[in-house]
Amino acid sequence: MGKIQSIIDHAESQCQLRGTRMTRKRKAVLSGLLSSRQALSAYELIDICRDNLGEKLPPMSMYRILEFLEEEGLVHRLKLANRYVACTHITCDHQHEVSQFLICVECYQVEEVAMSKSMLDSLKGNVKKVGFQLVSPQLEINCLCGSCQTAKGKP
Numbered sequence: 499m500g501k502i503q504s505i506i507d508h509a510e511s512q513c514q515l516r517g518t519r520m521t522r523k524r525k526a527v528l529s530g531l532l533s534s535r536q537a538l539s540a541y542e543l544i545d546i547c548r549d550n551l552g553e554k555l556p557p558m559s560m561y562r563i564l565e566f567l568e569e570e571g572l573v574h575r576l577k578l579a580n581r582y583v584a585c586t587h588i589t590c591d592h593q594h595e596v597s598q599f600l601i602c603v604e605c606y607q608v609e610e611v612a613m614s615k616s617m618l619d620s621l622k623g624n625v626k627k628v629g630f631q632l633v634s635p636q637l638e639i640n641c642l643c644g645s646c647q648t649a650k651g652k653p
């Protein structure tokens with residue numbers, strides 16, 4: 499809990515610098531994501547926040563809060579899975595790189611890893627070759643996490 503609280507404090511001061519504000523509800527949603535190893539859906543977050551806030555947020559409010567957190571770079575939306583994860587670089591000083599999200603198809607555990615420059619260049623090259631324009635280079639990759647591999651008996 500101490501670690502999560504310090505990440506939230508950091509996020510709060512970052513928001514203050516940008517002139518935005520972390521409300522109690524926004525903090526509760528971010529805290530829910532930070533305490534989870536799994537990517538969560540908006541509805542799962544509504545359940546988690548109901549316990550922490552003592553009130554049930556309507557889906558529209560939850561989506562607005564998630565949109566805010568995404569704009570502030572605190573949260574990533576996994577479009578294919580339609581789930582959310584807290585950014586692993588909230589307290590980092592370096593610039594946020596293009597991320598690949600390794601998503602376990604069984605349990606939705608997610609690892610955020612940086613895409614190498616060569617990989618990004620090759621991706622951009624492929625897009626250009628066919629005359630498309632890159633909208634977002636974010637990659638979401640279907641995987642099996644370590645514990646789900648063990649559970650399936652496939653080391």
Ligand SMILES: [Zn+2]
Nearest residue numbers: 585586587597
């Ligand atoms: Zn991130």
Ligand SMILES: [Zn+2]
Nearest residue numbers: 586587590592
């Ligand atoms: Zn980092």
Ligand SMILES: [Zn+2]
Nearest residue numbers: 602605643646
């Ligand atoms: Zn898994």
